[in-house]
Amino acid sequence: MESFPLWLQLLLLILLLLASAFFSIAETSMMALSRFRLGHLVRQGRRSARITAGLLGQTDRLLGTILLGNNVANTALTAIVTALAIRYFGDDDRVILIATTVVAVMLIVFCEITPKVIGATHPERVALPASYVLRGLMPLFSPVVWTINLFVGRLLALAGVRPSEPREQTLSLDELRTIVLESGRFMPHKHRSILLNLFDLERISVDDVMVPRHRVEALDLATEERGIREQLSTCYHNKIPVYEGEINRVVGILHVRRALGLLQREAFDADDVRELLSPPYFVPSGTPVFRQLQFFQENRQRLGLVVDEYGEVLGLVTLEDIVEEVIGEFTTTAPGGETGQAWTDDEVVVEGTASLRDLNRRLGTQFPVDGPRTLNGLLLDVLQELPEAPVSVRFGNLAVEIQQIEDRVIRSARLRRLPH
Template sequence: MDNIPLWAQFLALAFLIFLSAFFAMAETALMAANRFRLRHQAKRGSRRAIATLWLLERTETLLSLVLVANTLLNAMAIALVTAIAITNFGMEEHVIVIAICAVVFVLIVVAEISPKIIGARYADQIVLPASVILRPLLRMARPLIWFVDLFVNALLRLFRIKPSSALQDARLSPDELRSVLLESGNFIPQKHKSILLNLFDLESISVEDVMTPRAQIEALDLSVPVEQIREQLTTCYHNKLPVYDGEINQIVGILHVRKAVGLLNEEDELTAEHFRALLSEPYFIPQDTGAFDQLQNFQENKERLAIIVDEYGEVQGLVTLDDIIEEMIGDFTTSTPSAARADSFGWDARGECILEGVTALRDINKRLGLDFPLDGPKTLNGMLLEWLQEIPEAPISVKIGNCIIEVMQVHDQSIKVVKLRRIDGPALQK
């Protein structure tokens, strides 16, 4: 040390501190880097992003390299300061202690805390150039890391800890991915975010939640006079109609209205058999089929309309491809009366809303911001009948959650019209 100029010794010390700061900053940046952005850049051919992902796939080895390098560099810096103090001031104990304390303080501030804060704050800007340096270093240091890992693994086995369980799988679960979307802020347009979240919700609902109930199905009865069939075809709102023979549970096929309209123009003496010849096979599905599964089934079977039946074969409703797609992207513009009603309801200035009993609870929760239970009946009428345990005589009011529901009209053993009024208070009472 006597032959080395003092400025060179301090330059060597500064270089050791710089290297220690680099490893601390690179380690923090790698752990905080956005892996999704890195994968996107790697797919576009970025060599730096590919090198970074290569390092992240070897996280245990990378951490070993950084810890070994930092420990060696910090020890060398302390040893160098000690040697400088002894060379210039002799074996003065208080000088040596002051020098060691000073370099430890510098290491903590300059080589540990500051670079880690910078690495966490500017992870995406630092991680790419740092990976270009770390990747060859990791390859060169493999023999040293392998030697150190022998003792590390032996120590872990002594405490019955499996080395492979130390790090968690980096893949995201659906719930975690949902949280990422919710916390994405303005990075994803609100409409796109809504579609993605609805797609996740599609996994948890069945076709029964999105179907047109049996009572609202527009269907064609072949047992009625032809004039009634003709009148219904000329006023129907749909391109396809389920066709039954006398009773809705006896569905015999699906009629394309365009074909039937062409038949009306061609035939003078029409009979039910003329319409029966135009029918295509009905597509039946069980009522507990998942909405997402049915979306795939529609694609595989090249169908757009399905009849929903229960375990006894009774028709419960009808679901179309449009119904499921609307769950993901929102309602389409349509002129059907049911759609007009569905789009019209909302709270008025007094905090009230008048609804039909057949309104779906999922639509009410979505449009009115309520939290009615969805694990039982699917409509407002069904929920009230289950809650009251009887068919009420209007008027009667119940409080469910933060809402007072007033039954305004009952007809044919079902609740036809209700009024909802917002209040505060989570209790359930009659």
């Protein structure tokens, strides 16, 4: 080193610092780079992304190249600084100690902490350009890296460690949910809400989204002609179940438009209506919503009657109900529906038969949904009896005051938000 001029030694010192910093920042950025983001860039045709993906596909060679280059640069840097210190300040223990301390500080500050923080903060900006350099260095370092990896492999075998082949990364639904929740400003709120609702389709059943039995609009063939005529002329839905005598004896589904011709006749009977019916489609209670969506598609159906194990009708589920569960409620609603309810001075009156999931979605409440499905069921579950007088139950910062009880059912309740 003494034969080299001082400026050349200082230049070599700076180059070694830069080399060490490069290997440090490249290692951190490569390991911190999102594999899913990288896969997206590869599908977009980014050449640097393809090179980076190829390097990460052989992690042992990549890390071997980076660590070998980093250690060579650090060792050479230490040797040059020590040689310069001895040349200009003498061969003394204190000089060597100071030179070693200076090298350690330089390596920690300029070659370790600073570049690694930058690499971890901006992995994509660093890793993609760095991949060109690393791809060029890997063949040069390949013999040494292969020898070192062979030795390391023997040591791992003696220790009982068998490194497996790199596997494709997969995500569970819960992990995907976390990614969506943490997407922040990168995804519009509505899009994030729809994705979260999609994940929930596997967790909820048709019982959670169906129209309860008491709110199902249906036609009774046992009714006299005048009643049938009046119901057909005022029917809100396009398709309605048709039963005979009582709701559990469903005989078919009527497309109301087909029945409009009957209203033009002077008289018609139940048999005329029966000829217009299509077979009913039954859905077992507890069927997951996502599976039912597939069943609707496979069977080309849009409406199903939810039945329990005894064949009794519990409610009605439609394709629209499932779609609303994903994208939110539509602007229209059937008579007696509750769309449009909102807080007024921190109070709102709701039906006791209202679904807890609907209340949570529309009013922002936080009722538990892992037990009873309706507000009436939740209150009875908490009170363990039907109250004889209006009572109030508290759920967190929400007070639920029972207002009307009829036929052993809580018909209405007032929700009141309490101050925190």
